[in-house]
Amino acid sequence: MNAKKRKTMKKTGNYIVRYFFVIIWMIIALLPIYVAVMTSFTPFEKLGEAMILPKYFRWENYVELARQTPLWQYLAASIIYALGTSLFTVVIAILAAYALSRFKFKFKIPFLMIIVAIQVVPQIVIVTPLYGLSYSTGLYDTYILIIIAMVATAIANPILLLKGFFDSIPVTLEEAAVVDGCTRVGALVRVILPVSLPAVTTAFALSFFNGWDAYLYPMILTSSPGKVSMTVGLSRMVDIVTPWNWIMAGTVIAIIPPILIYLMAQKYLIGGLTAGSDK
Known part of the structure; x- marks a missing residue:
């Protein structure tokens, strides 16, 4: 057996x-x-x-789930939380990451350390004081309260992700835009963001997944059935006699939006997640 054949067999193995x-x-x-x-x-x-092995195909499980539970309200609330969290998170993360990447200011390092520390704070630690604060401010049982809480929880990773990508973009691009008459904000919107599309898309997708999976905040900080997320609504169906066929039908419906977001953002995710890794 020659060396070429051994190499081919090894490669095949x-x-x-x-x-x-x-x-x-x-x-x-x-x-x-x-x-x-x-x-x-x-x-x-x-x-x-x-x-x-598939044996039964009872589509009526989905119909009965929609009739017996406020399924569409759960779904609408989850969409509001996911889109609200992702949009607010991306806007705030872009501005914060750009400032951290391009400007020098006092307490910059401590600020970055605080952002990293936010990631390890459990939601249960935040939700207890937030419950009392929501009553005193009149925000209890509102969409905006859940979105603000989710943004505070999800903001760290997008900021660090976008900062790493902004660090890899040459400052000369912005300088050229400023020479051509752009303001700093104009250079960010017209030059930096188009180049940063993979990272921005990744930050949006990750924030969407975080908002879609919201469980603790909607469970504690809401009381109206229309403001309960899919995760909370499905968990409340667990009882002595649990309708697992309905719960699984709701689960299948619940995983469709994140899958669609992932498929639409797929070509940007790998580039966005590795953004700035060469720095």
């Missing part, structure tokens, strides 16, 4: 091993979603009989 582990990982990752989909089409009295 590496591909086989690599794809074997990729397939195993995909099965482990997708199996819960597959079981959820199969359960969502199964009659309640038949639960547990056919979880792997």
